[in-house]
Amino acid sequence: MLEWRWMSTRWSGCAVTLLGLSAATALGLDLLPADYDPHVRPRGPDSGPVTVYISMRINSINEVDERAMKVVIEVYFRHAWKDPRLVVPEHLFNGTDAISLAYGFLEDVDLWVPDPYIEKVHEIHTAAFIDPFGGIRLYKDGKLFFSQMFIITLGCPMFFHDFPFDKQTCHLELASYFYGNQDMAFDWEGDGITASSGIPDQLGNYEFSFFQENSTSCFTPGYVNGNYPCLRSSMTFKRRYRNYLLGVYVPSSLFVVVSWASFFWPADAIPARTVLLITALLTIISLYSGVQQMTPPANYTRAIDIWFFACILAVALALFQYAIILQLREMQKASGIRQVRPLAISLLAAARDKTATAGGDGSAPAGEKSREYWAQIESRLEQWSRTFYVAAFLVFNAVYWPLYL
Incomplete structure (x- = not known):
């Protein structure tokens, strides 16, 4: 009985199909x-x-x-x-x-x-x-x-x-x-x-x-x-690009700003300044590597590549700046005295003027002049870095964002 129904349905479907073809053929004629x-x-x-x-x-x-x-x-x-x-x-x-x-x-x-x-x-x-x-x-x-x-x-x-x-x-x-x-x-x-x-x-x-x-x-x-x-x-x-702003640009900018804190720390805080700068540098490089895996490959420089290059360069230069500061400290130590701060330089200058007034020849030992010279360079470098690094990164942002947005 089931087989008969299936055959009946099958032949009915074939009949409908043939009827449709015949109708279409008739219409075509x-x-x-x-x-x-x-x-x-x-x-x-x-x-x-x-x-x-x-x-x-x-x-x-x-x-x-x-x-x-x-x-x-x-x-x-x-x-x-x-x-x-x-x-x-x-x-x-x-x-x-x-x-x-x-x-x-x-x-x-x-x-x-x-x-x-x-x-x-x-x-x-x-x-x-x-x-x-x-x-x-x-x-x-x-x-x-x-x-x-x-x-x-x-x-x-x-x-x-x-x-x-x-x-x-x-x-x-x-x-x-x-x-x-x-x-x-x-x-x-x-x-x-x-x-x-x-x-x-x-x-x-x-x-x-x-x-x-x-x-x-x-x-x-x-x-x-x-x-x-x-x-x-x-x-x-x-x-x-909102998710890139929140997930890429803002964190990398913050690490650059954090690296500037080393300019305001004492130069003799070697572990603190070194760890801060190296951590910021490695974090930005790691963030860039993660972005590279998620973005389409290209054999040319992209806008995000320029941004990360600027951030890595900013932190790396801050690390180089501290290396120069440490070298200046070594030069001061070679002269036989500990770090000479700007206040100490002023006191030494006042004492030298007092000696000259008392009838001395006003001449200072060669070692003292050498220490004063390197201390002044260190002080000026620290002050110049605080201004130049911040200004350079702000100028870069002033050019970067209008160019790409």
Whole structure:
């Protein structure tokens, strides 16, 4: 009993399928005149090129792969053209201007169809559940409107000179594969390219926008027909950089500022100043290494590379400055005296003036003059470092942020 029901259902399904094919074939015989040639394009007005009207709706952006430099988008691709050779029976419309036909109509009826393609496409998949998502609409005047859903993997050259403040532009160019301008023309249908309002929510790291050009003709010297019909548009992905500001720029800036504290600590606090500067330097280098692993590779200098180079240089120079201070201390010790502070220098100068007033010759021992000389250089270097290092980093920021933002 179950087997009989299964066979009955199977034969019923086959009957429906055959009925659909017969209906489509019958409709095709009504549409096509006896002299119809599907290999020859239809004629436009005044026997000119046939115009193909194209529109697209970007339903979603599934992936933006920066390493592979590609974008995966889900689009509704629609194109329409008029074939005046078709014989369209009035009784098919029942008072309407158009009738809707199944996706397989073009396979059952041997019609001429245009040959648009998208340049720089890696892969195209037809979206389907049971049957491919698509359909055809036939109008009374012989116009055919074809709509289908595709998942397109589009190649997109990306450049990261301004990373993480970069903006990537992916070009979407529709063209005829073989027909030249003398045979076919392209034009936008309605709004041309539109995008779903939910795309910004899908792209957490980017701000999305698109732009369509008014140009409908392109030229390639090596192309068989020279000028060929095409439509151009571009999608723009502007990176959202707030997470980089909070997770990269602010911490690295704080470590640079912390390294400045060594300029205000006594020079004889060797362990404290050394540990502070080395820790800040290693932390910034470690942070930079982590950023390198998360960012797209590039063999050129990016904005974030310049930032980290400036931060590493700022902390490294502070460490070199302290090395010079320690060397000046050694020179003072070589003169036979401990560190001479600016206050001690003033007291020595006052004592020297008092001796000269009392009738001395005013001359100081050579060792004392040498100690005073190196102590003055140390004091001036500390004061100069406090001003120069801070000012240099602020000037760098004043140039960096307006340049990239």
